Amino acid sequence: MLGGTREFAATLPVAQLYFPSWERYETAMRSIIEREYYTNHGPLVRDLESRLEGFFGVQHVVTVTNATIGLYLVAQAMDLKGKVLMPGFTFIATAQAAILAGLDPVFCDVDRSSHQISPATAERALESGVVAAVGVNLWGGSCDVPAMESWASANGLPLFFDSAHGFGSERTEGKLGGFGSAEVFSFHATKIMSSAEGGCVCTNDAELAERIRNMRSNYGIRRPTPVPLTVNARLSEGQAAVALLNLADFEENRSHNEAIFDAYRASFAGVSGVALVEPDAVTRSNRSYVVVEVDEAAFGLSRDALWSVLRAEGARARRYFLPGVHRSTPFDDLYPQYVTSLPVTDDLCARVLQLPTGALVTAEDAARVGLLIQAAQSHAEGLACVG
Numbered sequence: 503m504l505g506g507t508r509e510f511a512a513t514l515p516v517a518q519l520y521f522p523s524w525e526r527y528e529t530a531m532r533s534i535i536e537r538e539y540y541t542n543h544g545p546l547v548r549d550l551e552s553r554l555e556g557f558f559g560v561q562h563v564v565t566v567t568n569a570t571i572g573l574y575l576v577a578q579a580m581d582l583k584g585k586v587l588m589p590g591f592t593f594i595a596t597a598q599a600a601i602l603a604g605l606d607p608v609f610c611d612v613d614r615s616s617h618q619i620s621p622a623t624a625e626r627a628l629e630s631g632v633v634a635a636v637g638v639n640l641w642g643g644s645c646d647v648p649a650m651e652s653w654a655s656a657n658g659l660p661l662f663f664d665s666a667h668g669f670g671s672e673r674t675e676g677k678l679g680g681f682g683s684a685e686v687f688s689f690h691a692t693k694i695m696s697s698a699e700g701g702c703v704c705t706n707d708a709e710l711a712e713r714i715r716n717m718r719s720n721y722g723i724r725r726p727t728p729v730p731l732t733v734n735a736r737l738s739e740g741q742a743a744v745a746l747l748n749l750a751d752f753e754e755n756r757s758h759n760e761a762i763f764d765a766y767r768a769s770f771a772g773v774s775g776v777a778l779v780e781p782d783a784v785t786r787s788n789r790s791y792v793v794v795e796v797d798e799a800a801f802g803l804s805r806d807a808l809w810s811v812l813r814a815e816g817a818r819a820r821r822y823f824l825p826g827v828h829r830s831t832p833f834d835d836l837y838p839q840y841v842t843s844l845p846v847t848d849d850l851c852a853r854v855l856q857l858p859t860g861a862l863v864t865a866e867d868a869a870r871v872g873l874l875i876q877a878a879q880s881h882a883e884g885l886a887c888v889g
């Protein structure tokens with residue numbers, strides 16, 4: 503940005519993007535081809551589900567084709583009709599799943615310091631017709647789960663969680679996965695647990711699990727369980743094989759992310775106007791998100807200008823979520839009443855920046871990104887025009 507060569511020759515992404523070695527992948531695929539069993543609840547899917555039940559410490563894990571469909575299945579299996587409360591500060595899939603299930607989203611704001619939904623923000627948005635609430639556990643942290651559970655039960659609302667960011671993160675009460683009526687995780691390639699595409703629903707409710715298992719296949723599997731609609735939401739054996747390899751490597755991937763996070767933390771210690779967001783309310787995070795809040799007045803450059811500088815230098819930072827779901831198509835047109843009702847979400851959407859992390863990034867890279875941010879600050883005057 504100042505006329506030299508760009509800092510990172512190979513672009514640093516904001517995503518886990520971990521894939522096991524070709525040798526391990528090849529062995530797994532060969533075994534599938536030898537068995538000639540490619541999908542429909544095969545041995546690898548069953549093995550994966552039982553290992554995940556052990557990992558999460560929950561009674562039922564139902565793997566699904568992705569987390570969007572997982573959220574849809576949970577809402578459908580609960581036979582919800584009406585409106586569902588959720589934070590506007592989330593990935594668009596949370597709201598898309600509600601629409602797929604025939605529900606209208608009601609967007610609430612989030613807590614300023616934790617970025618998470620809270621009983622106070624949920625309470626402020628509560629309106630007539632709301633029949634359930636979706637908590638979103640962001641940034642490898644979590645909302646105040648017990649407080650949300652008490653708030654929901656005091657209001658007679660079932661509560662489930664979009665925990666797509668939270669695989670392996672731990673609270674004092676236990677790992678994410680066992681809270682609310684159900685929790686949904688994503689195994690998208692960008693997440694710390696990947697099957698390239700995939701996801702799972704965790705629940706301790708045997709009846710709910712049975713309904714979701716039944717809904718996951720077009721003809722159902724156990725006819726006596728009544729469900730509103732069956733679909734195809736299966737994970738294939740190939741995806742399960744990738745998931746099993748990723749599950750085996752989870753602790754290593756988390757440690758890798760922890761080292762990156764620590765390098766960032768050290769590199770921001772003396773920088774004014776860039777605050778690293780510590781994942782909230784967890785005793786141990788999966789550390790798969792490095793999020794900073796940029797305060798333009800203190801830093802000297804806008805968030806967007808810093809974003810442009812980092813990208814030009816090969817560090818592909820992301821302004822996630824921009825815009826908030828309440829301002830995204832088609833929700834802004836369908837539900838205009840929420841467009842201007844979430845001031846904290848709007849403020850966060852204007853300040854938050856995600857920094858590169860994951861398998862393709864090293865702790866040394868993170869330290870260099872930190873130096874880049876310091877350099878951007880010291881040349882703020884010359885760089886101000888890029889924003």
Ligand SMILES: *Cc1c(COP(=O)(O)O)cnc(C)c1O
Nearest residue numbers: 568569570593595666688690701
């Ligand atoms: C990734 C993500 C999803 C969607 O997951 P898919 O498996 O891609 O459908 C939903 N919610 C949040 C918060 C996410 O980050």
